[in-house]
Amino acid sequence: MLTHKIEEVRANVKKWKSEGLVIGVVPTMGALHAGHASLIKKAVETCDKVIVSVFVNPIQFGPSEDFDKYPRTLEADVELAEGIGADLIFAPSADEMYGEGQRLSNDTLTYVAPPFFYVNKLCGKSRVGHFDGVCTVVMKLFNITQADYGFFGQKDAQQLIILRKMVNDLNVPIELIGCPIVREESGLALSSRNKYLNEKGKEDALALNKILNNIKMCYNKGVTDISALKETAFQFLNEAHELEYLEFVDKENLEDKEKADDNTLVLIACRVDGVRLIDNILLK
């Protein structure tokens, strides 16, 4: 069932809670692909009732980012989510989420602000305010759905670590389940933003996965020096690529690693033909 209204979600949740049912939420921005499908599938397996939210959240986009251009495919999203077994698709308007005509700024709205040390690096460095927007909307979705489990993709690894930190710091009564990255056969990590790529762009985009796989292979052969591992990346980059970062951090707290080890998460962000793509791999 599709709803656009918070009160309708609450009414369903209240009923389900009174029946002792376990609720899962899968927060998405829509344009659902097989990556999202894997989250919904996991949620359906784990929970009695599953809510999929579809909301392109304005407060997590910067002024020069792709909020307007971001793909919106609600009809197909509903079909996909219901096909897998989702019970409720919650697709609110911005007015429904933030109040009609509400100015969207921290002058006028309460925000959830993740720790500076978790935010001021990787994607947060170029996307100022992004993770404040993410944490705020996810906290709202957790409160609206009162879900027992929340499902997130490992592809947005920094986001998942920051959300785990939020849940821990604010004692949110929910358990977060991280799900593995889903890839095309070519190795390209699925992303709603892949829709911006043409055929050549998709070819060029394979570099991200190749770089990460090659780093893991080198690590498995015994290379732990991070400068050396980083240097192996350049063979995969050409004039189509604009590397934003390639970083080695702790998988729990995002602290920079001095040497690569089994708890190291390697993250990459790269523009390919102007489209910003991310990927990551765990070295273990």
Place this chain on the structure above:
Amino acid sequence: MLTHKIEEVRANVKKWKSEGLVIGVVPTMGALHAGHASLIKKAVETCDKVIVSVFVNPIQFGPSEDFDKYPRTLEADVELAEGIGADLIFAPSADEMYGEGQRLSNDTLTYVAPPFFYVNKLCGKSRVGHFDGVCTVVMKLFNITQADYGFFGQKDAQQLIILRKMVNDLNVPIELIGCPIVREESGLALSSRNKYLNEKGKEDALALNKILNNIKMCYNKGVTDISALKETAFQFLNEAHELEYLEFVDKENLEDKEKADDNTLVLIACRVDGVRLIDNILLK
């Protein structure tokens, strides 16, 4: 029953929820007085189960404020709260609330940040970061107790308005109940900080209530000019008083009023013999 452990609160809450009971929470910093007692009484009347938290929250005190000196009277607090009918007194350590050895800063912790327009005035102007600390700890307490109702005193009027805004903005599934200010027979608003006052200080402290009552009387006689109303305050002030603010704001959103009206909240903060006291009155 007294507990210091989050897990023990959660275990009780889980049991109560499974029985369909309505839960209330009364967040306090302890040193309970008749003002708190009125909140607990209201909670006991409204809810099936009542949790009173007693926690002097370090992150809402500035470096030069009275965190160390703040009165701590846990044994008496437990007796008072249980005497009124509270079911659980939750008195955690800072380590229990924020994690052992955790650095308490927004570099390392997730905060709930209320809107700048609500914070950058009245008490928030002199107490920088105070309301971030309040919102963060109250959100934690709401999440730990999963209460249906939260009880707060109207004496901390700015706090209550900011918490209502937080609940609304973040869709927290709780209803906040504001309770009237409790006063000594003399008119002095009850406050844990009154313990810092000697006899003469208590006498001087009556000025706050006198100023507010006099303003309301003048308003009732038809004076709506705020400058004129403010000027009536000075007759009550002497060298023992250091006026911090006397402001006329909207009772819902704290916006400055241009003329006094029925929705105007008049707030005062004043140091008396160095002790910072606050009070307020609604003009209607």
